[in-house]
Amino acid sequence: MVPLGVEAPSENETSKPTPRVGRLHGLSIIGMAISALVGIATVLAFITISWPDGLGRYLMAILVFSIVGFMTSASLAVFSAARDTYPRHSRRPPSNE
Numbered sequence: 001m002v003p004l005g006v007e008a009p010s011e012n013e014t015s016k017p018t019p020r021v022g023r024l025h026g027l028s029i030i031g032m033a034i035s036a037l038v039g040i041a042t043v044l045a046f047i048t049i050s051w052p053d054g055l056g057r058y059l060m061a062i063l064v065f066s067i068v069g070f071m072t073s074a075s076l077a078v079f080s081a082a083r084d085t086y087p088r089h090s091r092r093p094p095s096n097e
Contacts, residue, residue, distance in 0.1 A: 022080050039070065
């Protein structure tokens with residue numbers, strides 16, 4: 001939608017290059033997906049199958065570790081996305097010593 005009396009931006013002004021997603025960000029998203037799938041499978045296995053006494057505890061331990069892994073991966077994804085938002089300068093400015 002263009003306001004009346006204002007020219008639409010040209011093709012060159014609107015096309016900005018999309019930033020490249022960092023490797024750490026991609027790996028942390030994959031970690032989130034794997035942790036979520038392991039957690040869902042663990043909960044479904046715990047609910048649907050009648051496990052002997054000791055195995056239910058192991059399933060709950062796996063669930064807790066998948067939750068911790070998911071939260072760790074999510075925080076890495078957020079921080080790496082924030083880091084990739086701003087351009088990095090390859091050279092430091094000269095100091096005034």
